[in-house]
Amino acid sequence: MTNHWLGFPLFPEQASSMAGRMDALYFFLVAVSGFFAILIFVLIAVFIVKYRRRDGHMPVPSGHGHMWLELVWTVVPLALTMVMFFWGAKLFFHIYTIPPGAIDVFVVGKQWMWKFQHPEGQREINELHVPVGRPVKLTMISEDVIHDLFVPAFRVKRDVLPGRYTAMWFEATRPGKYRLYCAQYCGTEHSLMTGWVYAMDPVDYQNWLAGGAATEPMHVAGGKLFQQLGCATCHKADNTGRGPTMVGLYGSRVTLKSGEVMLADEDYIRDCITKPNARPLPNYEPIMPTFKGIISEEGLLQLIAYIKSLAVPAAQTRSETK
Amino acid sequence: MDESHAIVAHQFDDAGQQRESALLGMWVFLATEIMFFGGLFAGYTAYRFQYAEGFAAASHHLDMLLGAINTAVLLTSSLTMALAVHSAQVGKKPAHIVGWLILTMLFGCAFLGIKVIEYHDKFVHHLVPGASFAWEGALARQAQMFYYLYFAMTGLHAIHMLAGVAVVLVIAIQAARGRYTPQYHNPLEITGLYWHFVDIVWIFLFPLLYLIA
Amino acid sequence: MTTSEPSLPRENFLNCDYSIRSWLLTTDHKRIGLLFLVSITLFFVLGSAYAGLIRTELLTPRGDVVSPQNYNKLFTMHGLIMVFFFLIPSIPAVLGNFLIPMMIGARDVAFPRLNLASWYVFSIGGVFTIITAVSGGVDTGWTFYTPYSSIYSNTSVMTMAVGVFITGFSSIFTGLNFIVTIHKMRAQGLTWFRLPLFVWAIYATSIIMVLGTPVIAITLSLVGLERLFHIGIFDPALGGDPLLFQHLFWFYSHPAVYIMILPSMGVVSEIIACFSRNRIFGYKVVAFSSLAIAVVGFLVWGHHMFVSGQSAFAGLIFSFLSFLVAIPSAIKVFNWTATLYKGSISYDTPMLYALGFIGLFTIGGLTGLFLATMGMDVHVHDTYFVIAHFHYIMVGGAIMGFMGGMHFWWPKITGRCYPESWGKLSALVIFIGFNLTFFPQFILGYLGMPRRYHTYPAEFQVLNVMSSAGASILGVGYMLPVFYLFWSLRNGPIASANPWLAKGLEWLTPSPPPTDNFEQTPVVTEEAYAYRPEETASG
């Protein structure tokens, strides 16, 4: 491989659609930095040799600065940093803006392992199988402290927080096996919280999904939980229960009692279940019991997958009244 | 003039330089103090936005009357403190200065006394965050956060009051011995600055904690 | 270096009283500076021992020297000690204490007893640190991120937090003292724009110390409350927000990095001027750039949190301001370089360190720009790239400046000269060892090696071995000055009042200075660095 030299690597593999963009920015930064570093080194070297102290050689005191020069070395670096700023910001938003149609994968981090679940129901630990050529969205949460999922070959990373979902995406471009790390210090076995991402041909991926023990898709498991936990007693499909219906909730805009309008995304639904009544709705009594500690993070993700499966196509919003 | 010269420390050229340094030192110290409280105010601001409803509900359980009385008490103490400094500046008798200082301390203690009553009341009603925190109705978690910040902020303020009363006591003893003259009263003056600062912190705490709605 | 004929020991601040008591109860700023020198040297040795163990463990990919938990304690203690107990007090409390009153022509700082209290407070904080180290250490990382530190860690977090909390007050006292001293106690004729740039740098540093430090104090108190009573505002399980902790922590700790670098920049300005016999190019710009760094430095803390889940728009602002705060540093580097132009440059040890500073700080600072570039930071955040960035600035920059300053003012402090050829040798060894240690880490970082890792993939071994080899050279480089400086205390040639023929009020008084600094209070009639060509003659 080209990125190896004398048997050890000097440059990471490029295995995602992000890698090329990241490396282009990197080379730009290296070029600018190299230019200034070398400029300074050469100037210093020349000056200290040329103006070394010698007998009979009188120094010429520098005046009180030099407006024009000062301006040049203020404005030129400023201009260059602004290029860095815009380029970096653009890449950042690209990295964290999830493209439509991405495959959903759910991630739960805990001391010290990664648990992955695919919408089709497959679960994995410290291993993640994804197809190449399709964007994959990771919805991530931690059961305890802060972790961080990092795949160097894909040039992506994001903190995984307790109590709140974070998301990122990538699109693998080359089949292969790539390291994944936990990059946020999380305790004793932080350095062992590592694993592999397997990027597979789409066909192989389908086979992989189909193989193994028969699994239940996440939203089906979620639907069962919805019955078992008694959610269905209040939340009825036809909106006749004591709570609002879940049909069409996901992705809609909810108007709270306070008048605030919120997007019903993963975090919103999670908060509704773990901290019910924190954001009261108009027309409903605050009677929903808390399910905090009763449902695991995986269970919550399944419930969300279920509620998501009840979403109606955009534009059609759910009526807010009983 | 000779007399005041005796108390100029060796590093200073004259009494004027010494006085200015003491004052500037106190101002810089107060800047530090502002940032010290600032950390808590930042936390408060963050949660006030996030937990607006819970904070409002929790705030209703604070006794607005006691809070208002305390504000008045503290403002009065600032007045007596200012009068103590003034007495020294215009060269009143030591008894005069000491009198104002004692009043200041009394008001300070009254403030702390009322605070104790309030804390006790919170304790009885299980409003102290922790295992025994009990909140009927929704938003318990938010209310607990409010009370956590309430105790942290007023607690830090109360510690400053306690320190203030102790310092005023020392100053009063020195004043009784006739140490402060119109020429030299730096310690009294900077103690006054400190006292006013602690007072001002309360002026911020009162509306933020008691008057949410 | 000129050494005048050995003079008989006069009465000076060192020999006026030899009793231990006279040292422990001194209010002389020069003696307090030396008390700090002893303390921080001890902590540097301790912090370096941790570094040595870290590099030993990382020689092999497998975790074979210490257990994972012990490794975590190693880097935590290393970071905490180096930052809070060595680098933050290093130049301000040692050289600043010694020099500020002399540079402005004062007899002492404004509040000498507060100054002594500052050392005692530091020592008490230090004792807590030692207790922590002996009782098993802390494993939270120097950043104390919640909820790990507040709920999950079962190490001595409280003891250490108390230690850091207490030393914070030492910083505050020092900063307060300097601000008042610089404002109120300048000699007659010493206007703001005649001050040496070191004084400007310390002034800017003091502002950060006074305004930043209380925030870390209150933040650690909140972590303590959460840990002790399981009520709090950081743990999401308690209804809190872990990102709030990070905001509060970096609100102090980013400005704190400028506490660590600004004094060094001040030292470098003094040295460059002296050894090129030239006025610092663009004096006013350099002076103001220190203040600009201090002020804008308070507004960029969120660049440590680009991938933490903070809002992307907040990230934009922090990224933008991080670039702005880099500009004054760039200006300084260019101005130093321009000062060399048409100077009369000699290669004495302090100058070698100062030149080393410029080179390494430039590399460290430029890689800071990589990190401030939001998209780039996604890949290199929490990797060895960050480790390399800040060691280039803190070890390659700040410590180089500290070492340069110690050599520069050593004759003034002790009245003895150090052996020049040993000085040059150690500067060279440190420079080489340093680059070998930390340059490979940039490559490791871009390859994706995460920081705080006790084991790592086998393909990273070669670069790690290079780094460890460099560290042992670096270790030797640091050991040398400890020996020869100590040796020179007895055996070094006696120094004259102004061995470098430097400008600045501190050089007008004998070496070592008398207790009250000046036999008669100086009056200043010219600006700083008024080197005259004819005085340069032979070096």
Ligand code: HEA
């Ligand atoms: C003394 C210490 C010090 C100093 C001075 C700096 C200076 C800078 N730092 Fe650094 N930094 C640290 C110590 C320091 N840092 C530490 C300890 C950490 C890690 C903490 C942890 O997580 O444990 C860190 C981490 C850190 C991060 C977070 C990385 C991450 O965790 O993902 C970022 C991001 O923006 C950053 C940026 C910068 C910038 C832009 C500067 C700028 O001020 C640099 C300015 C200097 C220059 C730019 C060089 C000179 C200029 C020229 C030669 C001219 C050419 C210039 C241009 C083209 C502009 N630093």
Ligand code: HEA
């Ligand atoms: C002022 C600050 C300062 C200073 C001076 C140093 C000095 C050094 N640091 Fe430090 N470092 C930090 C501040 C500092 N560091 C911080 C803040 C962190 C982050 C901590 C965290 O993540 O929480 C860190 C983390 C850190 C790491 C990353 C650990 C990890 O993330 O897993 C490493 C790894 O190489 C390292 C190495 C070194 C080395 C080799 C030196 C050298 O300069 C030291 C030179 C001295 C010696 C080399 C020791 C002397 C020799 C011996 C004792 C004999 C044995 C030696 C060998 C066998 C090599 N440091």
Ligand code: CUA
């Ligand atoms: Cu999980 Cu580090």
Ligand SMILES: [Cu+2]
């Ligand atoms: Cu920073």
